[in-house]
Amino acid sequence: MTSSTNKSCPIPTKVLTLKDWSQLPDRYSQTPGGTLFSTTPGGTRIIYDRKFLLECRNSPIAKTPPCCLPQIPGVTVPATHPIGKLQDLKEEMEEEEEEDKDNSDDNQFEMDI
């Protein structure tokens, strides 16, 4: 968009005919062919302004932690969390195993510092 013009642009639309239910998108927030809530003219990019994004911060979905989040003490779980301690123990054990492996395997990711 040229920033020099303030004229309104028509929102691009397209009509799709579905041949089968399976063509429906798997999200409620989408329409067939890709849903664009707020797009640049031409309908190519989904953009969200700061205000809108912040308004979504307290939506019910955003209050639930994502599933399958790795347990990283001090990052995804508190540093003092029991899982944190378990994790440390596990890492220690893994390290020992790694050391055993390292004896037979060259570490090709070693970096010069």
Next chain:
Amino acid sequence: MHERRAKQKDSTVKMATSEPKPADTEEPQPEIPVLPTSDQYVKHPLQNRWALWYFKNDKSKSWTENLRLISKFDTVEDFWALYNHIQQPSKLGFGCDYCLFKDGIKPMWEDDRNKLGGRWLMTLNKQQRHNDLDRYWMETLLCLVGESFDESSEDVCGAVVNVRPKGDKIAIWTSNCQNRDAIMTIGSGYKGRLNLPSKPMISYQSHDDTSSKSGSTTKNMYSV
């Protein structure tokens, strides 16, 4: 996706129990799916799928071993779900990083989509860890997921926050250090979003120069 639907259904049911019960006393019919009708349960898709990485400086491990994928997301709500449940940068240990990159781009110079690129680098002083770091990082994330730089957003690869004793750093990585127009659009837009004063300027450096620098300073290709 079925999982997600099931979850939404669950929370709908739970929410309903805390609301005034309707007068009817009909038996619930679990066979009929309760579809969320409220806007609350709509997820807003992002232009890109993003991956959040965590780097912990453990000297006993190699650099790549220290880099861990935390999670990926492609909706506004899933972004917040992640953001709301992880530690803020200012509370991370020294030597730790968060990296948010477009899915498929690894947060390292060597990645094909980074190797010709560079970064807009913002260096913070020690006081700013308490005053500005978390706020700036959140704004940076919003700029990325919201695609704030118009068509130049295409050039954005990701962003990195480094927590360091000498002073923290936040950078936006772009794909090609020769794309002057896109880089300048991103740089000035970013500076505006962070509400930074015109001085000091922020600088753009190519990854090539950063990785091959001999002294402590890297050549600035652009400034804004």
